[in-house]
Amino acid sequence: MNYQSDDKGYYGIFGGAFIPEMMHQNIDQLQNSYLEIIGSESFKEEFKLLLTDYAGRPSPLYYSDRLSDHYNAHIYLKREDLNHTGSHKINNTIGQILLAKRLGKTRIIAETGAGQHGVATATVCARAGLECIVYMGAVDVARQSPNVEKMKMLGAEVRAVQSGSKTLKDATNEAIRDWINNPVDTHYIIGSVVGPHPYPDMVARFQSVISEEIRVQLKSKVGRETPDYVIACVGGGSNAAGAFYHFLNEPSVKLIAVEAAGKGVDTGESAATTQLGKPGILHGSRSLLMQTADGQVIEPYSISAGLDYPGIGPMHANLFTTQRAQFLSATDTEALEAALYLSQKEGIIPALESAHALAALNMIAFKPDDIVVVNVSGRGDKDMETFLNYYQSVK
Amino acid sequence: MENRITKLFTTKDKEILSIYFTAGYPDLNDTETIISELEKHGADLIEVGMPFSDPVADGVVIQQSSEIALDNGMTIHLLFEQLKEIRKHVSVPLILMGYLNPVMQFGIENFCKRCSEIGIDGTIIPDLPLEVYETEYKTIFEAYSVSNIFLITPQTSDERIRKIDGLSSGFIYMVSSSSTTGAKDAVDQEQLAYFERVSKMELRSKRLIGFGISDKHTFQRACSYANGAIIGSAFITAITGEGRIEGKVRQFMNKFES
Numbered sequence A: 001m002n003y004q005s006d007d008k009g010y011y012g013i014f015g016g017a018f019i020p021e022m023m024h025q026n027i028d029q030l031q032n033s034y035l036e037i038i039g040s041e042s043f044k045e046e047f048k049l050l051l052t053d054y055a056g057r058p059s060p061l062y063y064s065d066r067l068s069d070h071y072n073a074h075i076y077l078k079r080e081d082l083n084h085t086g087s088h089k090i091n092n093t094i095g096q097i098l099l100a101k102r103l104g105k106t107r108i109i110a111e112t113g114a115g116q117h118g119v120a121t122a123t124v125c126a127r128a129g130l131e132c133i134v135y136m137g138a139v140d141v142a143r144q145s146p147n148v149e150k151m152k153m154l155g156a157e158v159r160a161v162q163s164g165s166k167t168l169k170d171a172t173n174e175a176i177r178d179w180i181n182n183p184v185d186t187h188y189i190i191g192s193v194v195g196p197h198p199y200p201d202m203v204a205r206f207q208s209v210i211s212e213e214i215r216v217q218l219k220s221k222v223g224r225e226t227p228d229y230v231i232a233c234v235g236g237g238s239n240a241a242g243a244f245y246h247f248l249n250e251p252s253v254k255l256i257a258v259e260a261a262g263k264g265v266d267t268g269e270s271a272a273t274t275q276l277g278k279p280g281i282l283h284g285s286r287s288l289l290m291q292t293a294d295g296q297v298i299e300p301y302s303i304s305a306g307l308d309y310p311g312i313g314p315m316h317a318n319l320f321t322t323q324r325a326q327f328l329s330a331t332d333t334e335a336l337e338a339a340l341y342l343s344q345k346e347g348i349i350p351a352l353e354s355a356h357a358l359a360a361l362n363m364i365a366f367k368p369d370d371i372v373v374v375n376v377s378g379r380g381d382k383d384m385e386t387f388l389n390y391y392q393s394v395k
Numbered sequence B: 001m002e003n004r005i006t007k008l009f010t011t012k013d014k015e016i017l018s019i020y021f022t023a024g025y026p027d028l029n030d031t032e033t034i035i036s037e038l039e040k041h042g043a044d045l046i047e048v049g050m051p052f053s054d055p056v057a058d059g060v061v062i063q064q065s066s067e068i069a070l071d072n073g074m075t076i077h078l079l080f081e082q083l084k085e086i087r088k089h090v091s092v093p094l095i096l097m098g099y100l101n102p103v104m105q106f107g108i109e110n111f112c113k114r115c116s117e118i119g120i121d122g123t124i125i126p127d128l129p130l131e132v133y134e135t136e137y138k139t140i141f142e143a144y145s146v147s148n149i150f151l152i153t154p155q156t157s158d159e160r161i162r163k164i165d166g167l168s169s170g171f172i173y174m175v176s177s178s179s180t181t182g183a184k185d186a187v188d189q190e191q192l193a194y195f196e197r198v199s200k201m202e203l204r205s206k207r208l209i210g211f212g213i214s215d216k217h218t219f220q221r222a223c224s225y226a227n228g229a230i231i232g233s234a235f236i237t238a239i240t241g242e243g244r245i246e247g248k249v250r251q252f253m254n255k256f257e258s
């Protein structure tokens, strides 16, 4: 089975490029040039150097004694939280800024939910000396304010989006509209494995460094390259795509994707796309989508801004329908409890998004010799206010 | 039956005035009234918008009319119900315009079938790309004689315009500038160069210019480069607010009388 996209950007029946004519020129240019650009020696060298010296890679693969004890398995944490800017998002933005430069673009736009992708984009734009505009839902501007301040300090303009549910979906709409209005000088750095072809494949390739490193690190630690489980949270799915990438064709590795159940999958306030969605088209690709019977997109809900999205990337829709990956979901409360647990047992405060992946440890019956890798996609600094509100309310 | 769009262009090929509005706006049941009044007051062609929750090619006016229309309860099912009898009293070509996902959920074949039963002549689906139309949908649209209309923009290459020209059966929708709908109309050198470039290509298809056309002045200027023009956001703005819908439509259309 091939779990990668074909040359038209399809993963099984999902993917493609469903874009208005106004975006054709830019998407066509990307489709025709991305493999050649990112496959060139000069690109690979520069990308690698920046991942190492600027982002701080490789990120550690940390053996957690206490989680291992607790869950009675060998639990490793892939520490994407230790990257520069605090999450896996920097892997993608470094790749895309190098691409944008080679395409001669001078203006960068991005959408952001939790603000991690916004910060990672503002960061690489500062370094590259390019103008940066970040669209962020007004609700997210309020709940992730430390990241808004960071983006501003880095010199980016943050535009609060007032339409729809004022979260990630609407920020993405607004970024697409910006690109339609500025087709010549602008590159759109999409923050996840969503959007029209070639974005899902391109972003997955930039994030694939995560699983490339896991293989090497596991080999030196336990003598084999493949774990029994890889667990990652899924908003659009970029950290999961990166963590799964080099294991997709290793059937012995169980891939666990964890979605945000919000207040519960059946409460009407959830973002668990695979459980609530059906095939549909949003933001330029065909995937699974939370929608009404009439095809209107349903406003999702999650306490975690980075998972508050009504779709998932087409790669994941295909992993779900082919059952290559197992999809679980964690509620707001389960994630908050998992964040507190990791903080107090290991001294690591994870991002709320990553806490969903950690919560899944409670849902799986491991065998004692199982090797489990949890992708800690980011750190929790941005979520302190949400954490404090919750822990005070339950004390 | 002869497609009404083709027929329109054989009887008139200059200063075609096409008006877009969002079905279900301002009130859920205004659809038939707006269509009738538009025809009565001189619209040559009418585009009925099927509202979508995430209209990425639209500016703020159509975003808001879509949101209100959806809140009012508009759906494709309901729209077809409202239009069921429309051909008893309206003869101008009617085009449905909207995004792919709601149409896909309705079912493409079912959708085309309903269009043909009711007397809808064409569709404009901005996020249905040419390539997908050609490989997956063309035969269905043709079987039901529904003309799918494609957009071109200042960025569209000559080669691609030729291809679109070959696939078009209604007209080509020339997006006037690189923008979402409702953008300010400011004719610049680049836009003129684009209009002239396309004029010189001697395409077989008729062309209507849309986006940023708001009044008689901008309409006539657009008409000097194409067979006519399309007005959307400006019309929606005009039918927003107090007053009976008939009066608001008439007032807007009166400005175009020669």
Ligand SMILES: Cc1ncc(COP(=O)(O)O)c(C=O)c1O
Pocket: A087, A088, A113, A114, A115, A116, A117, A191, A192, A193, A233, A234, A235, A236, A237, A238, A239, A240, A305, A306, A307, A351, A353, A354, A377, A378, A379
């Ligand atoms: C730390 C962290 N993890 C995960 C996500 C979810 O995105 P994705 O599913 O693309 O990894 C985000 C998004 O903002 C994030 O900030």
